[in-house]
Amino acid sequence: MDQGNWGAHLNNMNQRKFFYYCLNSYSGRLLSINCIVFLIICAYDQSIFTPSQDTLITMGAIDPISLAKGQWWRLLSANFIHYGLLHIVFNSLALYVIGQYIEKIIGGILFLFIYILSGITAILATTL
Secondary structure, three states, X not given: OOHHHHHHHHHHHHHHHHHHHHHHOHHHHHHHHHHHHHHHHHHHHOOOOOOOHHHHHHOOOOOHHHHHOOOXXXXXXXXXXXXXXXXXXXXXXXXXXXXXXXXXXXXXXXXXXXXXXXXXXXXXXXHO
16 A cells, blocks of 8 residues: 555544544544534524624524423533534544543443533523
């Protein structure tokens, strides 16, 4: 195999490995959900860097008034909403790099539970 083909082969292997990770691990599925939600928000708002506050609230971000009106589902949905490109990039990088190792240590279900519980706890701590 010549040098050019070897590089293409490695790139193809890495793409398959990442795709497998996104489908077959809880951290990969969370990463996929975060990215899909971000792309939907970007398409809706037509902005990749800083979506408007109205768009974020429409898509399920935390709004104390909405919580007071009984929209408790926002405690879960807000975990998947990111405010801009840098926010999603750094959170996704941390989830990819650290999440897969923690998931291997504690297991997928416990990882998912801790991820969601920590998100809800952080939202409650900053909202109430």
